[in-house]
Amino acid sequence: MATDITIADDMWDGDEQAVVTNWFAPDGAAVTKDMLLAEIMVAKIQYEVRAPADGTLTIVSKVDDIVSKGDVIGRIG
Amino acid sequence: MNDKVSATNERRLTIARAMAEAIAQEMRVDERVFVMGEDIGTLGGVFGNTRGLVEEFGKLRVRDTPISETGFIGAAVGAASDGMRPIVELMFVDFFGVCMDAIYNLMAKNTYFSGGSVKVPLVLMTSTGGGYSDAGQHSQCLYGTFAHLPGMKVVSPSNAYDAKGMMTAAIRDENPVIFMYHKGLQGMGWLGTEPGATVNVPEESYEVPFGKAAVVREGTDVTIVGLAMGVHNALKAADLLAKKGVSAEVVDLRTLVPLDRDTVFNSVKKTGRLIVVDEDYHSFGVSGEIIASVCERDVSVLKAAPRRVAYPDVPIPFSRPMEQFCLPNPDKIVAAFDTIAGA
Numbered sequence: 001m002a003t004d005i006t007i008a009d010d011m012w013d014g015d016e017q018a019v020v021t022n023w024f025a026p027d028g029a030a031v032t033k034d035m036l037l038a039e040i041m042v043a044k045i046q047y048e049v050r051a052p053a054d055g056t057l058t059i060v061s062k063v064d065d066i067v068s069k070g071d072v073i074g075r076i077g
Numbered sequence: 078m079n080d081k082v083s084a085t086n087e088r089r090l091t092i093a094r095a096m097a098e099a100i101a102q103e104m105r106v107d108e109r110v111f112v113m114g115e116d117i118g119t120l121g122g123v124f125g126n127t128r129g130l131v132e133e134f135g136k137l138r139v140r141d142t143p144i145s146e147t148g149f150i151g152a153a154v155g156a157a158s159d160g161m162r163p164i165v166e167l168m169f170v171d172f173f174g175v176c177m178d179a180i181y182n183l184m185a186k187n188t189y190f191s192g193g194s195v196k197v198p199l200v201l202m203t204s205t206g207g208g209y210s211d212a213g214q215h216s217q218c219l220y221g222t223f224a225h226l227p228g229m230k231v232v233s234p235s236n237a238y239d240a241k242g243m244m245t246a247a248i249r250d251e252n253p254v255i256f257m258y259h260k261g262l263q264g265m266g267w268l269g270t271e272p273g274a275t276v277n278v279p280e281e282s283y284e285v286p287f288g289k290a291a292v293v294r295e296g297t298d299v300t301i302v303g304l305a306m307g308v309h310n311a312l313k314a315a316d317l318l319a320k321k322g323v324s325a326e327v328v329d330l331r332t333l334v335p336l337d338r339d340t341v342f343n344s345v346k347k348t349g350r351l352i353v354v355d356e357d358y359h360s361f362g363v364s365g366e367i368i369a370s371v372c373e374r375d376v377s378v379l380k381a382a383p384r385r386v387a388y389p390d391v392p393i394p395f396s397r398p399m400e401q402f403c404l405p406n407p408d409k410i411v412a413a414f415d416t417i418a419g420a
Contacts, residue, residue, distance in 0.1 A: 021264060022264050022266075024088065024089045024275075025088070025089065026087060026089070039091075039266075041267065044265075044266075044267045063270055063272060064270055
């Protein structure tokens with residue numbers, strides 16, 4: 001069963017949109033829980049997104065995509 | 078480099094994270110290593126290259142300074158001369174003016190003036206480059222300004238693998254090293270995005286030796302030489318040229334001082350054509366030095382006049398269209414090739 005990589009509601013204050021700035025593992029990579037996976041940026045500040053589970057990464061939101069709180073930016077299957 | 082690595086279990090880093098990881102690893106094994114600069118502590122560096130350091134090593138070894146480069150870079154030169162191994166950040170290379178006496182009259186010369194009895198193992202890291210509309214005091218490269226002055230090594234990585242290995246080598250070096258990192262390659266988002274700079278980086282410590290250029294793409298019809306952002310422009314130009322049936326070789330200089338003239342010459346000997354890409358100013362700079370290096374050794378290897386794609390000799394404009402008009406880009410490199418293609 002796949003686990004969604006979701007942008008947490010409390011990652012930053014307010015409801016501004018963010019931009020995906022980096023993926024640290026490629027699509028299809030084997031990842032482990034809590035590993036640093038991505039960075040997203042709001043108002044020049046970057047926030048870390050870590051793996052919620054072990055498994056194989058599927059990237060949904062690419063670098064430079066605009067995303068909001070609650071969005072699923074990837075999946076781990 | 079990143080496309081050739083197996084997709085599984087690869088760990089990619091941005092240049093910003095690769096620099097911070099190299100610094101942290103050296104700080105763990107050598108208590109003489111410490112960091113000073115503006116906003117390098119709690120903020121983790123305006124360009125992300127000291128993130129996590131103050132949390133691990135504390136404020137004694139990761140020191141936020143006042144906005145006084147004259148003072149803290151002078152202090153770093155003194156500390157290095159007295160047995161410490163400081164890493165000091167000049168946030169934007171554009172502000173070298175207020176600290177240049179410490180850099181080129183003290184840091185670069187003390188070893189010579191003392192007959193070798195004083196070593197100055199200092200790393201001065203500084204951001205370069207534009208492309209994000211920050212105008213003439215926050216966008217310059219000034220590679221040639223520093224590489225021109227004897228007594229210090231000058232390096233500038235194009236990707237995270239090299240950034241980590243070159244930072245490790247810089248910290249371990251017994252001599253002063255100017256570590257110039259291009260803002261647009263840091264992976265910071267608001268400074269532009271260059272995915273090609275974020276590559277697989279081993280967790281263990283390693284050095285990338287200075288004075289060794291890298292042939293990052295092999296070709297037979299033209300040699301395109303660059304460093305930092307110029308390498309990525311050159312690689313994109315090589316893709317465009319390939320569609321026209323032209324095989325371009327791309328050389329990443331990585332180090333300006335010492336300069337790997339052999340790798341450049343051997344490449345041009347093979348291809349017969351030379352284009353140098355440089356985001357620093359056109360005149361009196363790196364691009365002219367590269368061309369002279371080839372011509373002085375054997376001008377007969379050139380089938381056509383060499384070309385440079387560099388920044389025009391004007392202060393960098395704030396206006397986005399004007400700045401983008403001035404910057405080197407892949408299309409300008411292809412246009413430069415077209416002028417020498419028939420030769």
